[in-house]
Amino acid sequence: MNYLLKSNLKKLLKKGSFVFTLLVINNIAPTLGQTTAYSSGELAYRMDMAYRRLTDSVYNPAFTEKFILADVNIDPDNARRFYNFSGDLSGRYIEVMSLMDASDAKVNLHQLVKNAIKCQKADGRFGSAQLVFSKEEIGKQHMALLWGNGRLLVGLLAYYNRYHDKEVLASAVKLGDFFIKAYSVCGTPEIVKRLDGFGANGIICVTQFVEGLVTLSQLTGDHKYAKQAAITYKLLPDRGKQHSHGYLTTLRGVLMLYDFDKNAADLAYVKNAYDNLILSGDYTKFGSVREYFGKDAIERDEGCSTADFVRLSFDLYKTTGDSRYLEKGELALFNALFFNQYYTGDFGHHIITSDGSDPHYLHAAWWCCTMHGLRALYDVRGNYIINTRSPQFKVDLYIDHAYKTRDLDISIKRFKNIGDTLFYHFKIQHINKQLLFRMPAWASNVVCYINNKKETHSIVNGYISFQKEIKAKDEISIGFLLKKTITVASGEHIPLAEIKGTVKGVLQYGPYILGVDDKADPDFTAEPNNNILYLKSVTPIKNDMHHNFENISFLTDTYLNINYQHGGYPSLSQTVLRPISEMTFDRHGYLLLNISYSSDKNGTDIQRKESMQNPWRQKLKSQ
Numbered sequence: 001m002n003y004l005l006k007s008n009l010k011k012l013l014k015k016g017s018f019v020f021t022l023l024v025i026n027n028i029a030p031t032l033g034q035t036t037a038y039s040s041g042e043l044a045y046r047m048d049m050a051y052r053r054l055t056d057s058v059y060n061p062a063f064t065e066k067f068i069l070a071d072v073n074i075d076p077d078n079a080r081r082f083y084n085f086s087g088d089l090s091g092r093y094i095e096v097m098s099l100m101d102a103s104d105a106k107v108n109l110h111q112l113v114k115n116a117i118k119c120q121k122a123d124g125r126f127g128s129a130q131l132v133f134s135k136e137e138i139g140k141q142h143m144a145l146l147w148g149n150g151r152l153l154v155g156l157l158a159y160y161n162r163y164h165d166k167e168v169l170a171s172a173v174k175l176g177d178f179f180i181k182a183y184s185v186c187g188t189p190e191i192v193k194r195l196d197g198f199g200a201n202g203i204i205c206v207t208q209f210v211e212g213l214v215t216l217s218q219l220t221g222d223h224k225y226a227k228q229a230a231i232t233y234k235l236l237p238d239r240g241k242q243h244s245h246g247y248l249t250t251l252r253g254v255l256m257l258y259d260f261d262k263n264a265a266d267l268a269y270v271k272n273a274y275d276n277l278i279l280s281g282d283y284t285k286f287g288s289v290r291e292y293f294g295k296d297a298i299e300r301d302e303g304c305s306t307a308d309f310v311r312l313s314f315d316l317y318k319t320t321g322d323s324r325y326l327e328k329g330e331l332a333l334f335n336a337l338f339f340n341q342y343y344t345g346d347f348g349h350h351i352i353t354s355d356g357s358d359p360h361y362l363h364a365a366w367w368c369c370t371m372h373g374l375r376a377l378y379d380v381r382g383n384y385i386i387n388t389r390s391p392q393f394k395v396d397l398y399i400d401h402a403y404k405t406r407d408l409d410i411s412i413k414r415f416k417n418i419g420d421t422l423f424y425h426f427k428i429q430h431i432n433k434q435l436l437f438r439m440p441a442w443a444s445n446v447v448c449y450i451n452n453k454k455e456t457h458s459i460v461n462g463y464i465s466f467q468k469e470i471k472a473k474d475e476i477s478i479g480f481l482l483k484k485t486i487t488v489a490s491g492e493h494i495p496l497a498e499i500k501g502t503v504k505g506v507l508q509y510g511p512y513i514l515g516v517d518d519k520a521d522p523d524f525t526a527e528p529n530n531n532i533l534y535l536k537s538v539t540p541i542k543n544d545m546h547h548n549f550e551n552i553s554f555l556t557d558t559y560l561n562i563n564y565q566h567g568g569y570p571s572l573s574q575t576v577l578r579p580i581s582e583m584t585f586d587r588h589g590y591l592l593l594n595i596s597y598s599s600d601k602n603g604t605d606i607q608r609k610e611s612m613q614n615p616w617r618q619k620l621k622s623q
Contacts, residue, residue: 008315020218041400041414042554043381047340048583050374052361053092053366055105061366065107065115068093072126073120082367084144084256087152088125090116092371094155098162099378113159116152117171120254123177126152134181138191140198145207146182146331147246149175150205153212157219176216176225179209183232192235204246207236210253214260229257230266239282241294245368248289248308255315267319267482274316278328284352285487285506285593286513286580287328288336291349303347303369306336307376323462327441331603333380333512337373338581347373348436356515356593385412392434394463398424400554407432415477415555420540422510423448426476435470436463442510443480451478482510484538486597496535502598507577508603512558514577515593521584523566524575530567533575533597537563540574552585569615 040048053064061067068090070080072164083087094116099111121129127145131137156172159165185191186206196464210229219227233254239247251270258266265411277283282293284301288309291302313329316322337481340347346364350357364370367427387394399410409429416423428435439446439459446464448457456467485493486505494503509516518525539561560577580591 018259040554043377043399043401045552045554047339047374047377047381048376049345049372050347050377051100051342051345053370054097054374055102055107057106057202059344059346059364063093063107065112067106068112069116071288072116072152074127080147080513083143084127084141085148085367086125086145087148089367089371091150091155092368092375094152095158096371096375096378097623098155098158101374109159110163113156113165113168117156117168120171120174123181124176125149125182126175126176126541133185135185135188135190138194139203143195143198143201143203144188145184146179146484147200147205147208148180150212153179153209154215157212157215161219165315166305172212172216173220176213180215180224180228182378183209183228187232196237199241200243200246202242202246203237204250206274207233208246208253210250211256212253214253214256218260226257226260229253229262230263233257233269238542239277239280239293241292241581242306244282244291244293245302245308247293248305248312252308252312253317255312255369260321270312270316270611271320274312274325279491283370284336286336286339287331287351290352298354299350300349300363301336301340303337303340303365304350304372306332306340307347307369307372310337311420312375312613314380315383318383318389323441326396326438327610328580329384330440330511331513332510333397335580337376339583340369341373342585345430345583346370347509350588354594358587359518359589386410393431394434394438396438398438398440404429408435410435414554414556417542418479420482421479421556422482422556423477423479426478428470428472428474428476430472431470434465436465437478438462439464440480440511442483442508444483445481447481448476448480449478452477480510484509484560496538496599497599499535499599501600502532502592502596503597507513507560507594507595507597508580509558509560509577510582512556512579513593514558514560514578515591516575516577516595517580517586517592521575521597523573524564525590525592526568528567529592530596531564532567533562533564534601535562535594535599536595536601537561537574555579555582555585569613573613 053059067080071086071089083364094113100198102109120126121400126147126149129143131142133142141453153175155174156168160169160172175407183206205325210233213225213229213232217223233250236247236250251273254266255270258270277289281295282289284290286301289299291300291305310329310332313325313332317325317329340350342348342362342364344364346366347369348365349363351360368458384399385399385401389395395412398414399412400414403410408431411427413425414549415425439462448455448464448466450466450468457464458474484496485508486496486507487508488502490504514550524531526619541561542557556579558579561574563574564574565571566573579591582619583591
């Protein structure tokens with residue numbers, strides 16, 4: 001794969017290059033028809049990256065059956081990392097491969113599952129039979145085993161739900177019964193207190209079982225597991241300093257419990273916990289969470305936690321219909337989860353700072369995040385792009401996608417940018433219901449065309465509808481005028497037009513968070529990088545930067561050109577703010593995200609007579 005060279009940015013910034021003439025939105029009409037090339041899109045590309053990571057042998061470690069099952073078929077003399085979290089990797093692999101079409105995988109899923117359940121112990125557990133679940137002995141190793149067993153329970157049930165293997169269901173039931181017995185000890189106040197502060201080996205290893213227990217009741221009809229889930233989640237403490245993945249997984253399980261038993265207290269619990277999280281310091285500038293909660297926690301993210309946050313947000317929207325959760329989930333998907341993925345296809349960890357993120361070694365968490373990230377993307381693709389839960393069809397997420405059922409056959413394509421307007425194109429092959437389109441909070445205006453003709457529309461309850469009936473073979477183009485806002489430390493989103501003086505914050509352009517990274521512009525990120533960017537100079541540009549990524553044609557043109565004064569010497573320079581999600585394809589380097597912006601000048605009046613910039617570089621730049 002080719003990666004960005006700085007010369008590409010310099011070509012981009014050449015005076016007059018690629019800068020669009022700003023157009024009045026009501027007069028914009030993109031060319032449709034044969035010029036619209038439908039590709040699989042970014043979501044499909046990212047899913048394929050993760051899937052190939054799990055099924056190909058390009059990177060180490062390779063996912064062979066022996067490697068996958070090393071946490072349940074344990075070889076103490078040749079152990080794999082986290083083997084004591086018995087079922088964590090194997091359960092996640094079984095879960096996501098049970099959902100995907102894994103016919104071309106190098107590991108035979110059916111044989112893998114049969115060999116996995118052969119490792120089950122007589123009492124129903126997987127892993128070490130030597131661990132005694134008694135008040136005297138319970139500690140970190142017991143919690144590690146429970147965590148892995150909880151993930152394996154979910155995996156076995158995903159496999160059963162697709163393939164209906166009764167032997168696998170019997171194994172899952174036996175594992176659920178083991179947990180109930182273990183809970184009788186682990187759930188006592190004495191043990192809960194002992195586990196306080198154990199982080200990833202804490203009480204969340206117990207509470208994360210809620211997801212599997214509820215699923216057991218759904219698939220077996222036996223309500224005892226859901227009743228146990230209702231008791232178990234009460235052990236979850238306030239966030240404090242604990243592992244965010246286990247906390248959010250528990251919340252997802254409680255929301256599943258509400259969908260199962262319709263106990264209003266369960267829903268209220270999840271909503272209160274979620275809303276409190278959003279307003280806290282544990283909610284990051286990337287639109288998601290850190291690996292650990294707490295002000296003194298490790299300053300890095302985690303793919304599993306981000307995936308959980310995305311799924312929890314969308315699930316809350318599905319359950320409540322409150323668009324706030326949809327907006328939060330979308331922000332986290334496009335910026336936190338996409339950013340989290342590495343060029344290898346893996347998801348993992350990234351060092352996050354007060355101003356962005358630092359370059360580091362490859363934190364590819366192949367033991368958990370790679371599979372959990374793919375699981376979240378699968379959920380998005382299958383459940384949240386097209387909303388079928390009302391009398392009308394609704395397009396909720398603007399993601400390249402092909403959706404086909406008996407009542408609707410539609411293709412969605414992120415089409416092109418014209419100035420600050422981002423167009424999406426929709427091809428209708430078949431339709432039996434009214435089709436509505438979400439009016440997102442990240443857009444300030446919209447223009448619509450049907451078959452290349454501007455069409456009258458109305459916006460009701462957050463959705464765009466047309467007076468004209470949409471029919472088969474129609475082609476629709478919807479252009480959204482993208483908002484530009486800066487999110488400051490307080491969490492307030494300030495439109496650029498309302499900024500007075502200088503503020504420091506994160507710039508969002510439509511649904512995308514933008515930043516500057518050292519792969520694209522090392523001049524900007526070099527120390528000292530307390531630069532001042534001039535908002536009056538912001539210009540939307542069409543870029544050629546992403547064309548340097550091999551075989552990637554779907555990336556957005558939502559780039560902004562902007563003047564800035566360097567913090568270390570007299571100057572007037574330009575840089576490009578680009579979506580942070582693109583760092584997946586450009587090896588994550590140093591990223592500046594929290595930047596100072598000024599509304600006072602456009603930058604031209606601060607140019608010194610004798611600039612301290614390199615005159616030879618300036619000469620080359622002007623050519």
